[in-house]
Amino acid sequence: MAYNIFFLNCSLKTSDETSNTQALIDKVWSLYEERGATCTCERLADYLVHPGVTADAGEGDEWPGILEQIKRCDVFVLATPIWMGVRGSLAQLAIERLDGSASNTNALGQPPFINKVAGCIVTGNEDGAHAAAGTTLYNLTHLGFSVPALADCYWVGPAGPGPSYIEARGDKHLYTNRTARYLVHSTLHLASLLADQPYTYDINALDQEAKSVSAT
Amino acid sequence: MAYNIFFLNCSLKTSDETSNTQALIDKVWSLYEERGATCTCERLADYLVHPGVTADAGEGDEWPGILEQIKRCDVFVLATPIWMGVRGSLAQLAIERLDGSASNTNALGQPPFINKVAGCIVTGNEDGAHAAAGTTLYNLTHLGFSVPALADCYWVGPAGPGPSYIEARGDKHLYTNRTARYLVHSTLHLASLLADQPYTYDINALDQEAKSVSAT
Amino acid sequence: MAYNIFFLNCSLKTSDETSNTQALIDKVWSLYEERGATCTCERLADYLVHPGVTADAGEGDEWPGILEQIKRCDVFVLATPIWMGVRGSLAQLAIERLDGSASNTNALGQPPFINKVAGCIVTGNEDGAHAAAGTTLYNLTHLGFSVPALADCYWVGPAGPGPSYIEARGDKHLYTNRTARYLVHSTLHLASLLADQPYTYDINALDQEAKSVSAT
Amino acid sequence: MAYNIFFLNCSLKTSDETSNTQALIDKVWSLYEERGATCTCERLADYLVHPGVTADAGEGDEWPGILEQIKRCDVFVLATPIWMGVRGSLAQLAIERLDGSASNTNALGQPPFINKVAGCIVTGNEDGAHAAAGTTLYNLTHLGFSVPALADCYWVGPAGPGPSYIEARGDKHLYTNRTARYLVHSTLHLASLLADQPYTYDINALDQEAKSVSAT
Numbered sequence: 001m002a003y004n005i006f007f008l009n010c011s012l013k014t015s016d017e018t019s020n021t022q023a024l025i026d027k028v029w030s031l032y033e034e035r036g037a038t039c040t041c042e043r044l045a046d047y048l049v050h051p052g053v054t055a056d057a058g059e060g061d062e063w064p065g066i067l068e069q070i071k072r073c074d075v076f077v078l079a080t081p082i083w084m085g086v087r088g089s090l091a092q093l094a095i096e097r098l099d100g101s102a103s104n105t106n107a108l109g110q111p112p113f114i115n116k117v118a119g120c121i122v123t124g125n126e127d128g129a130h131a132a133a134g135t136t137l138y139n140l141t142h143l144g145f146s147v148p149a150l151a152d153c154y155w156v157g158p159a160g161p162g163p164s165y166i167e168a169r170g171d172k173h174l175y176t177n178r179t180a181r182y183l184v185h186s187t188l189h190l191a192s193l194l195a196d197q198p199y200t201y202d203i204n205a206l207d208q209e210a211k212s213v214s215a216t
Numbered sequence: 217m218a219y220n221i222f223f224l225n226c227s228l229k230t231s232d233e234t235s236n237t238q239a240l241i242d243k244v245w246s247l248y249e250e251r252g253a254t255c256t257c258e259r260l261a262d263y264l265v266h267p268g269v270t271a272d273a274g275e276g277d278e279w280p281g282i283l284e285q286i287k288r289c290d291v292f293v294l295a296t297p298i299w300m301g302v303r304g305s306l307a308q309l310a311i312e313r314l315d316g317s318a319s320n321t322n323a324l325g326q327p328p329f330i331n332k333v334a335g336c337i338v339t340g341n342e343d344g345a346h347a348a349a350g351t352t353l354y355n356l357t358h359l360g361f362s363v364p365a366l367a368d369c370y371w372v373g374p375a376g377p378g379p380s381y382i383e384a385r386g387d388k389h390l391y392t393n394r395t396a397r398y399l400v401h402s403t404l405h406l407a408s409l410l411a412d413q414p415y416t417y418d419i420n421a422l423d424q425e426a427k428s429v430s431a432t
Numbered sequence: 433m434a435y436n437i438f439f440l441n442c443s444l445k446t447s448d449e450t451s452n453t454q455a456l457i458d459k460v461w462s463l464y465e466e467r468g469a470t471c472t473c474e475r476l477a478d479y480l481v482h483p484g485v486t487a488d489a490g491e492g493d494e495w496p497g498i499l500e501q502i503k504r505c506d507v508f509v510l511a512t513p514i515w516m517g518v519r520g521s522l523a524q525l526a527i528e529r530l531d532g533s534a535s536n537t538n539a540l541g542q543p544p545f546i547n548k549v550a551g552c553i554v555t556g557n558e559d560g561a562h563a564a565a566g567t568t569l570y571n572l573t574h575l576g577f578s579v580p581a582l583a584d585c586y587w588v589g590p591a592g593p594g595p596s597y598i599e600a601r602g603d604k605h606l607y608t609n610r611t612a613r614y615l616v617h618s619t620l621h622l623a624s625l626l627a628d629q630p631y632t633y634d635i636n637a638l639d640q641e642a643k644s645v646s647a648t
Numbered sequence: 649m650a651y652n653i654f655f656l657n658c659s660l661k662t663s664d665e666t667s668n669t670q671a672l673i674d675k676v677w678s679l680y681e682e683r684g685a686t687c688t689c690e691r692l693a694d695y696l697v698h699p700g701v702t703a704d705a706g707e708g709d710e711w712p713g714i715l716e717q718i719k720r721c722d723v724f725v726l727a728t729p730i731w732m733g734v735r736g737s738l739a740q741l742a743i744e745r746l747d748g749s750a751s752n753t754n755a756l757g758q759p760p761f762i763n764k765v766a767g768c769i770v771t772g773n774e775d776g777a778h779a780a781a782g783t784t785l786y787n788l789t790h791l792g793f794s795v796p797a798l799a800d801c802y803w804v805g806p807a808g809p810g811p812s813y814i815e816a817r818g819d820k821h822l823y824t825n826r827t828a829r830y831l832v833h834s835t836l837h838l839a840s841l842l843a844d845q846p847y848t849y850d851i852n853a854l855d856q857e858a859k860s861v862s863a864t
Contacts, residue, residue: 045483084571084778086524089522092520128775128778130354130779139350144366149360156807160822160824175807178422178423181422189413192413197405199364200405214393215385299740299744304744308734311732312732354733370559373590375589375607543797545797570782573795581789604861606859613857621845629841641829642829
């Protein structure tokens with residue numbers, strides 16, 4: 001089976017500018033393709049995405065087009081730069097819009113992203129990758145995504161201002177190249193498991209059970 | 217198959233004192249047992265665990281006994297109180313000791329906790345559950361654990377000092393009771409998938425491949 | 433002396449919608465006015481603020497108008513809702529734009545926000561205030577702001593979805609009302625100290641000294 | 649006036665082992681001494697400090713001796729290694745014990761650490777300095793400490809495992825050497841301001857006022 005990988009590049013820059021985050025995405029992309037997966041990628045900054053916590057913010061809002069691609073994928077890889085030690089504002093925006101899109105549950109009451117796998121890519125010229133990836137992957141589990149072992153790949157340079165991924169030749173950085181491979185193999189493995197055996201538990205029934213033991 | 221669940225209660229209190237975190241563990245425990253799982257639990261404060269990042273810190277160190285139980289389980293649920301907005305010091309200690317225990321890889325170069333599933337329980341009288349659970353679950357993926365959708369259950373009260381889980385009748389709190397159920401069902405589902413089909417990719421081979429494309 | 437307080441409301445909603453964060457701002461505002469301070473407030477969502485890390489992102493970008501108000505104030509209070517356990521995307525956007533505005537140093541090499549005081553207001557229907565306020569206040573110290581004791585005021589409800597500040601009668605919540613007062617008194621005290629005795633150390637000279645002991 | 653600086657080294661290692669965090673403390677120490685300040689330092693791992701949130705945990709607990717030194721200092725610099733992307737367990741332990749020591753307020757209801765200044769030093773072989781310093785400095789403001797502009801100094805290397813501060817010649821890293829100087833000058837300036845003009849507002853009175861507007 002050919003799995004669909006969707007990368008969302010949350011760089012602050014539009015596609016007419018070079019994105020360090022994109023450079024690392026491209027590397028991971030080629031590793032996915034080697035494994036037979038089909039990749040697509042969107043740069044969030046290229047779209048007009050309204051702030052808010054709804055699935056569709058109305059006229060002019062281009063989030064619904066992004067959302068469709070997330071709904072179609074098997075593996076969702078959110079990629080973000082670090083700004084001031086945490087994930088960038090467009091990554092936060094994407095998470096907020098995803099949160100607004102999660103109430104549309106299936107017949108079992110499961111969130112729409114159940115049975116999808118999440119991964120994370122982070123680049124920054126220094127410090128903040130754990131915060132960015134950790135917050136993001138955890139948020140995604142709340143939206144129904146599953147996170148395999150070794151599900152993130154990042155590059156950061158040493159303390160303080162300095163060159164970013166491309167200029168610093170991050171493409172030659174061993175740790176990043178190792179974890180790029182783990183990310184690909186781990187997410188594909190978990191995607192195959194969930195394709196064969198999705199979560200089948202009934203959230204509606206569990207909610208009823210929880211109500212019966214809780215205060216009214 | 218009867219899965220083994222291991223709870224590590226990282227309360228700052230020893231077992232002769234009432235632990236709010238334990239009260240929530242007990243609730244989740246009974247839900248696991250209803251599903252046929254076998255549960256065990258240790259209170260970290262009951263043991264002499266040396267600080268450091270080794271698997272065995274030598275004479276008097278009781279971490280190796282805890283580690284054995286983690287190695288035997290299918291689902292590892294780290295449970296922690298919140299202190300000052302983040303996980304408690306004993307949860308951090310457990311993560312540090314786990315990190316020190318992760319270099320002992322298998323024949324494929326995989327970390328010793330690969331194919332195990334992680335969940336998280338958090339209690340606090342107020343704010344900090346996302347930080348505590350997010351950091352913990354993310355750390356555990358770096359150690360080889362997999363995290364399913366909806367893998368944490370927490371209780372916190374409103375802003376500022378106030379009663380804790382037991383006194384506040386957190387056992388009647390709907391959201392906590394709902395997520396307790398999701399945690400149990402999600403972790404058991406993922407445990408069954410990984411029991412049938414473990415991660416088989418060869419980290420040693422991937423590391424070699426990464427070396428060949430990286431700077432020397 | 434009448435200090436100038438500038439609130440930046442980073443709600444995701446524009447001014448034609450009710451903002452819970454604004455309701456708490458209004459409370460703090462009146463406490464500042466009781467102490468003789470002059471308050472102004474902008475809702476970031478009302479403006480077209482481009483993503484990026486520059487002081488002025490060119491045509492149509494309305495950040496420069498916000499920035500002017502921050503430059504004129506003595507106390508800057510960033511107010512943000514919580515989304516998915518952390519500060520909202522517009523708060524992150526404001527911090528990124530402030531970061532892009534910090535390179536414009538004074539004659540001593542100090543950042544433009546030196547001698548200004550920072551405070552933080554956070555509202556959310558549950559968990560995440562420590563993460564939102566902590567990240568924000570820390571970021572602001574990197575941009576030159578000083579943070580007094582007890583510099584944040586927040587309201588959150590108990591775990592899980594639920595009513596927000598206004599509906600939940602957060603205006604009657606003791607902890608929030610106490611910390612609102614501490615925030616006002618602390619920031620005004622520190623503002624008066626820095627008005628009398630600004631930071632006078634020469635960053636340019638220190639940078640030279642650092643260069644002389646560092647690798648070339 | 650000669651200010652008293654107290655460094656608390658929260659390395660996981662006792663003093664018979666080399667601490668990278670200590671190496672950076674020593675650098676900052678000498679910069680403080682050049683400015684006429686008096687420095688003392690303790691390694692927390694050298695002491696038997698019980699977990700918990702009390703000022704004195706009873707027989708054998710050596711926290712009270714550390715606490716005395718914090719009470720005597722003008723500037724408290726908490727120094728911590730990074731483990732798994734956040735501050736180490738002993739830093740968390742110190743913050744928990746400080747929290748347990750903060751209820752002993754003065755006649756105005758102010759916490760015992762009011763009018764003291766906080767700074768932070770972080771070392772790690774990679775990523776996590778913002779998380780470690782941000783959480784720590786923010787926690788300290790809740791305990792009464794004030795945080796000046798540019799109050800932290802850290803060293804981290806690039807992504808992934810690698811040499812630590814000493815081996816990597818972090819003593820030659822420009823950014824770290826610059827921020828070491830800012831930390832010293834900023835904390836001393838704020839210490840001098842607070843020595844001359846301490847916070848004088850009456851927390852007891854503000855608490856009464858808050859009670860009168862809050863729900864009973």
